[in-house]
Amino acid sequence: MTNTLITCSDLTVRFGDEVVMEGFSFRIPGGKHTILKGESGSGKSTLLKLFLGFLKPAGGSIQFHSGKGRREIRRNTAWLPQDLDLGSGTVDEVIRKPFRFAINQAKIPGRETCISTLNQLGLSGDNLDKPFRDLSTGQRQRVGLAICHLLDKPILLLDEPTSALDRASKRRAADLLLAHTNKTIVSTSHDPFWVEHADNIIELN
Ligand SMILES: Nc1ncnc2c1ncn2[C@@H]1O[C@H](COP(=O)(O)OP(=O)(O)OP(=O)(O)O)[C@@H](O)[C@H]1O
Numbered sequence: 001m002t003n004t005l006i007t008c009s010d011l012t013v014r015f016g017d018e019v020v021m022e023g024f025s026f027r028i029p030g031g032k033h034t035i036l037k038g039e040s041g042s043g044k045s046t047l048l049k050l051f052l053g054f055l056k057p058a059g060g061s062i063q064f065h066s067g068k069g070r071r072e073i074r075r076n077t078a079w080l081p082q083d084l085d086l087g088s089g090t091v092d093e094v095i096r097k098p099f100r101f102a103i104n105q106a107k108i109p110g111r112e113t114c115i116s117t118l119n120q121l122g123l124s125g126d127n128l129d130k131p132f133r134d135l136s137t138g139q140r141q142r143v144g145l146a147i148c149h150l151l152d153k154p155i156l157l158l159d160e161p162t163s164a165l166d167r168a169s170k171r172r173a174a175d176l177l178l179a180h181t182n183k184t185i186v187s188t189s190h191d192p193f194w195v196e197h198a199d200n201i202i203e204l205n
Pocket residue numbers: 015018020038039040041042043044045046047082188
């Protein structure tokens with residue numbers, strides 16, 4: 001039987017007068033790829049932010065079953081936000097930013113590892129020396145996915161990870177991040193290709 005990593009019970013989320021969800025219950029299995037699926041505005045990104053503790057529900061509970069608190073969950077999670085603003089600097093500098101945190105310092109990747117990861121996502125190593133902001137949206141998204149891979153965390157939260165990718169890039173991203181892994185991956189996605197790669201789908205109304 002699959003272990004449950006997160007149980008959400010009777011979640012209610014509000015922004016001012018707007019009720020985004022009310023009394024919503026579901027569970028996220030550990031070691032599987034779960035997709036949060038639903039219309040634009042249904043609260044998919046909001047759920048990822050609730051898991052990370054960036055937002056608080058107005059009602060209900062989010063319970064982690066790993067025996068660890070939310071802080072520990074955050075330390076064990078790589079997050080790909082939808083609005084990927086990784087600031088100024090070259091791609092190499094942007095990739096290295098999350099490795100400045102003490103928790104990630106043991107995993108600082110060498111240049112060859114960075115190049116190999118970019119190559120696996122269809123990006124040439126020459127991109128490392130380019131300003132991150134000069135990359136196309138799809139190239140930036142692939143750099144974000146490369147960072148998530150290099151951080152090598154047991155939990156991945158991916159917000160619309162393929163929204164700017166062509167078919168070949170989606171295939172490469174799936175091979176790198178989803179194949180042969182026992183990580184817990186939660187993606188928000190409308191993309192039929194990515195949805196096909198799910199073990200579990202949670203529909204939001
Ligand atoms: N910080 C915020 N302040 C006010 N309203 C917010 C905030 N964050 C989200 N919302 C509102 O909550 C609702 C759900 O937003 P969310 O981004 O979670 O949707 P989504 O399902 O991820 O949508 P999409 O598929 O378009 O990315 C939207 O109506 C949005 O305007």
